[in-house]
Amino acid sequence: xxxxxxxxxxxxxxxxxxxxxxxxxxxxxxxxxxxxxxxxxxxxxxxxxxxxxxxxxxxxxxxxxxxxxxxxxxxxxxxxxxxxxxxxxxxxxxxxxxxxxxxxxxxxxxxxxxxxxxxxxxxxxxxxxxxxxxxxxxxxxxxxxxxxxxxxxxxxxxxxxxxxxxxxxxxxxxxxxxxxxxxxxxxxxxxxxxxxxxxxxxxxxxxxxxxxxxxxxxxxxxxxxxxxxxxxxxxxxxxxxxxxxxxxxxxxxxxxxxxxxxxxxxxxxxxxxxxxxxxxxxxxxxxxxxxxxxxxxxxxxxxxxxxxxxxxxxxxxxxxxxxxxxxxxxxxxxxxxxxxxxxxxxxxxxxxxxxxxxxxxxxxxxxxxxxxxxxxxxxxxxxxxxxxxxxx
Numbered sequence: 403x404x405x406x407x408x409x410x411x412x413x414x415x416x417x418x419x420x421x422x423x424x425x426x427x428x429x430x431x432x433x434x435x436x437x438x439x440x441x442x443x444x445x446x447x448x449x450x451x452x453x454x455x456x457x458x459x460x461x462x463x464x465x466x467x468x469x470x471x472x473x474x475x476x477x478x479x480x481x482x483x484x485x486x487x488x489x490x491x492x493x494x495x496x497x498x499x500x501x502x503x504x505x506x507x508x509x510x511x512x513x514x515x516x517x518x519x520x521x522x523x524x525x526x527x528x529x530x531x532x533x534x535x536x537x538x539x540x541x542x543x544x545x546x547x548x549x550x551x552x553x554x555x556x557x558x559x560x561x562x563x564x565x566x567x568x569x570x571x572x573x574x575x576x577x578x579x580x581x582x583x584x585x586x587x588x589x590x591x592x593x594x595x596x597x598x599x600x601x602x603x604x605x606x607x608x609x610x611x612x613x614x615x616x617x618x619x620x621x622x623x624x625x626x627x628x629x630x631x632x633x634x635x636x637x638x639x640x641x642x643x644x645x646x647x648x649x650x651x652x653x654x655x656x657x658x659x660x661x662x663x664x665x666x667x668x669x670x671x672x673x674x675x676x677x678x679x680x681x682x683x684x685x686x687x688x689x690x691x692x693x694x695x696x697x698x699x700x701x702x703x704x705x706x707x708x709x710x711x712x713x714x715x716x717x718x719x720x721x722x723x724x725x726x727x728x729x730x731x732x733x734x735x736x737x738x739x740x741x742x743x744x745x746x747x748x749x750x751x752x753x754x755x756x757x758x759x760x761x762x763x764x765x766x767x768x769x770x771x772x773x774x775x776x777x778x779x780x781x782x783x784x785x786x787x788x789x790x791x792x793x794x
Contacts, residue, residue, distance in 0.1 A: 403755055406432035406500045407589075409472070409488040409578070411440040412457045413450050413617070414641075415464065416632050418504075418597055418610045423465040425594045426502040434748050436498065437466040438488045440477035441743075441779065442786035443722070445484050447700075447714015449653040449789055451617055456640060458743035463636050468749030471741040473775050474722070474782040475732055478715045480677070483733055485577035486584070490736045493587045496759040497752065500590045503578055506569040508595030513572065516563065517579035519549070527552050540707050542573070571596050620651045653789040654696035654714075657721050660788065664720070665690045674725035676733070677716050682708060686716070722785045727774065737775060739763035 406426055412419060427435060439461065441454035450457065458469040476487025492498045505513060519527070530551050534544035546567040553563055566572045575593055582589055597610050611632045619629060624645060630638045650656060665687060672683035686703055693699035700713045719725070740762055745753065753764060763769075765776075772780065 403497070403751070404431065404433045404499050405436060405497050405752055405755070406430040406434075406502060407436045407438065407492050407498045408466075408502055409438050409485070410461070411444045411450070411477075411613075412452075412461065413440075413444045413446075413448070413613050414452055415457065415460050415634055415637050416611060416613060416616055417634075418612075420464055420634060421597050421610070422502075422504055422594065426592070427465070429592050429594065430500045430502060432500070434467045434752050435465065436468045436470065436492070436495075436749075436752060437461055438470045438472050438491060439743070441471045441474055442782055443474055443478050443718050445477055445479070445481070445711070445715070447478070447711045447716075447718055448696075449657060449718070449786055451620070451651060451653070452640070453786065454743055454783075460634065460636050460640070462744045462746050462749075464634050466749075467746055468742070468752050469744040471743050471779065473737060473741075474779050475724075475729070475775060478718050478722075478724070479733065480712070480715075481574050481577045482580070485574060486581045487737065489578055489581035489587065489589075490585060491740055491762075493582075493585050493589060494736065494738075494760060494762050495740070495756050497755045498589050500592055501578065501582075502592040502594060503571070503575050504596035505571045505575040505593045506596055507566055507572055508593055510591060510593045512562070512566065513575050513593065514579055514591075516549070516566065517576045517583060519552075520545075520576065521580050521583050524552075538705075538707050540709050540712075542709065543706075617651070650790050652696075653786075656789045657717070658694065658696050658699055660785075661717060661721050662690050662694075671725045672716070672720055674729075675716055675719050676729045677712055677719075682716075686713075722778070722782050724778070727778065732775060732778075739765055739773070739776065741765045741776070741779070 408422065408426055410419065423435065426432070439454070439457060440450065442450050444450050454471060461469050470491065472488050476484050479487070489501070492501065507513065527548055530548035531544055534547050535541065539547070546564060549567065550564045579591055582591060616629060616632060620626065620641060626641055626645065629641065670687065672678050672686055689699055689702040693702050699717070700710055703713045704710050742753070742764065756762065756764060768780070
């Protein structure tokens with residue numbers, strides 16, 4: 403059985419995602435497609451606009467055969483750990499033949515070369531990286547500058563690296579490749595050229611609009627008929643239904659209210675979170691005293707060193723209660739379970755193959771005894787339910 407995999411968030415699912423599914427099937431000639439998906443919180447640092455069960459069923463309706471949840475610990479981590487969590491689960495299934503991801507460059511060989519350099523980290527690269535970080539530059543930008551300087555004698559390569567590493571899907575693709583190399587995985591990587599608007603683009607465009615632009619439109623408009631051209635039919639109908647129910651499309655603002663209450667109640671333990679470096683916790687506390695929306699709060703906190711998405715992830719982690727866990731130990735370990743969110747008949751056949759070839763625990767429902775990683779997912783689901791008063 404030729405099984406391919408994709409890593410997704412679907413916040414929300416749109417035409418670009420349908421293109422990804424279609425091209426993956428053609429490129430890999432797979433018999434079945436497995437999707438590992440962020441649950442109720444996504445890597446950009448937001449609550450998902452739709453709950454994980456709705457997203458999973460929508461994926462099954464649009465060409466995916468099996469949907470596995472990416473544990474919340476990884477979905478709310480940097481690109482490096484997000485990718486490692488997804489790839490390590492897929493690799494442990496022992497039945498995945500290939501993985502396909504979108505990238506702006508669409509060239510697997512170039513991305514593979516960069517991934518190899520980043521994984522091996524030659525001494526000169528480490529020195530350059532430290533020099534840029536010491537100047538107060540964010541890690542992502544410092545890494546880019548270090549790689550450009552490392553290739554300064556090759557003008558063409560230097561210019562290409564700078565452009566490649568300025569684009570989000572290229573960066574994520576490189577992290578997938580690093581994880582495959584680190585795990586010595588037999589999974590073969592493929593990439594397709596990403597179609598449509600950049601994820602930061604908040605304007606609607608013909609055929610392929612970004613998830614950001616769709617979320618922005620949903621927050622600002624009650625008449626959403628225009629979105630019919632950008633969404634799978636199931637998604638469009640679901641959003642129309644939710645609007646009639648008074649659904650909250652600005653969950654991140656509701657989340658800030660809970661975070662502010664947590665702060666004024668004396669829970670000042672942000673320093674326990676991995677991404678909170680010295681001084682950042684106090685910066686966040688001060689901003690909580692004068693900011694009342696997600697955008698204003700993140701805008702107040704972010705700086706050259708602290709990127710928007712990093713701040714968003716910290717806020718989501720604090721909301722859920724990550725600070726009460728030993729995150730360093732969890733991130734260094736490999737997940738020993740997979741949680742199934744949705745499947746069709748073909749997906750059930752994939753699960754049978756997993757049982758034959760892997761010792762990973764398969765959860766189709768919550769077990770009586772949960773491990774730490776799974777308990778975080780449960781906390782995340784409970785926290786998420788506060789943001790919409792369980793309107794379904």
